[in-house]
Amino acid sequence: MTEKVKVKLITPTKLEVEAEAEMVIVPGVKGSFALLSRRAPIISHIEYGMLLLCDNRDVLPNKNDAGKRFFIGSGIVEASNDNCVILVDEAIATDKVDKTVVASRISDGMRLLKDETYPAKAKEKLKITIAYLEMILDTLERENPRPVIKGR
Numbered sequence: 001m002t003e004k005v006k007v008k009l010i011t012p013t014k015l016e017v018e019a020e021a022e023m024v025i026v027p028g029v030k031g032s033f034a035l036l037s038r039r040a041p042i043i044s045h046i047e048y049g050m051l052l053l054c055d056n057r058d059v060l061p062n063k064n065d066a067g068k069r070f071f072i073g074s075g076i077v078e079a080s081n082d083n084c085v086i087l088v089d090e091a092i093a094t095d096k097v098d099k100t101v102v103a104s105r106i107s108d109g110m111r112l113l114k115d116e117t118y119p120a121k122a123k124e125k126l127k128i129t130i131a132y133l134e135m136i137l138d139t140l141e142r143e144n145p146r147p148v149i150k151g152r
Contacts (some may be wrong), residue, residue, distance in 0.1 A: 003037035007053060007084045009070065009091055016091045017070070021053035024084055025060075026077050041080035048073050048132040050094070050139065051086065069094040071136050074128075090132075099140055106133045 004020040024035040027049025035042075050068040082144060085145050109130045118126075127146075146149030 002057075002133075003082065003117045005035060005037050005079070005082055005084050007086070009051065009072070009088070010085045011091050017053075017067070019053055019067070021055060021068075023054040023057045024079075024086075025050075025052040025054065026086065027051065029121060035077070035080045035084050039079060041078075043076060043078045043082070046075055046077050046086070046088070048090075048128075048135065050092070067093055067095075071097065071132075071139075081124070087106065090091060094139075096137060097140060099137065102133050102137050102140075106130055106137065109133070 004022055005024055007017065007019050007021055007024055007096050009017040022036075025032050026035060026044075027047050029045050029047050032049070049072065051072045053068045053070075054060060055068070070091050070093055072086070072088045073090035075086065075125060077084065077086045079085070081138075109126050112126055113123055113130075
């Protein structure tokens with residue numbers, strides 16, 4: 001029997017997920033990395049991206065695996081032995097994302113970037129948020145492409 005990693009995904013407002021996985025793939029600053037059970041301790045900064053909870057080391061979860069894929073904001077991960085705690089500023093399961101809400105947030109953010117009265121420091125943070133939202137939208141579009149209408 002394969003050993004599992006106990007995973008806690010936590011945002012500032014709540015414990016988003018408490019689960020077990022054979023492998024956890026985390027979006028690191030210099031690229032994604034995998035966490036397995038019985039590992040040496042690690043603490044790492046993580047970037048926004050997709051967090052994957054894999055039941056099988058040889059198979060990545062796909063869009064139909066509810067509760068196994070999450071869009072996450074930046075944060076930190078701490079792992080040792082069979083425990084993994086992921087603290088992020090935002091997390092949402094990919095199957096819970098509303099594309100119209102994401103598109104609206106991007107549009108609102110772009111409008112604020114053009115606003116000359118909006119503070120420069122806030123604009124820098126907003127650019128990162130917009131990039132994160134665009135990554136979410138792009139991922140969803142690639143997984144659920146619009147049908148091509150031939151003859152147009």
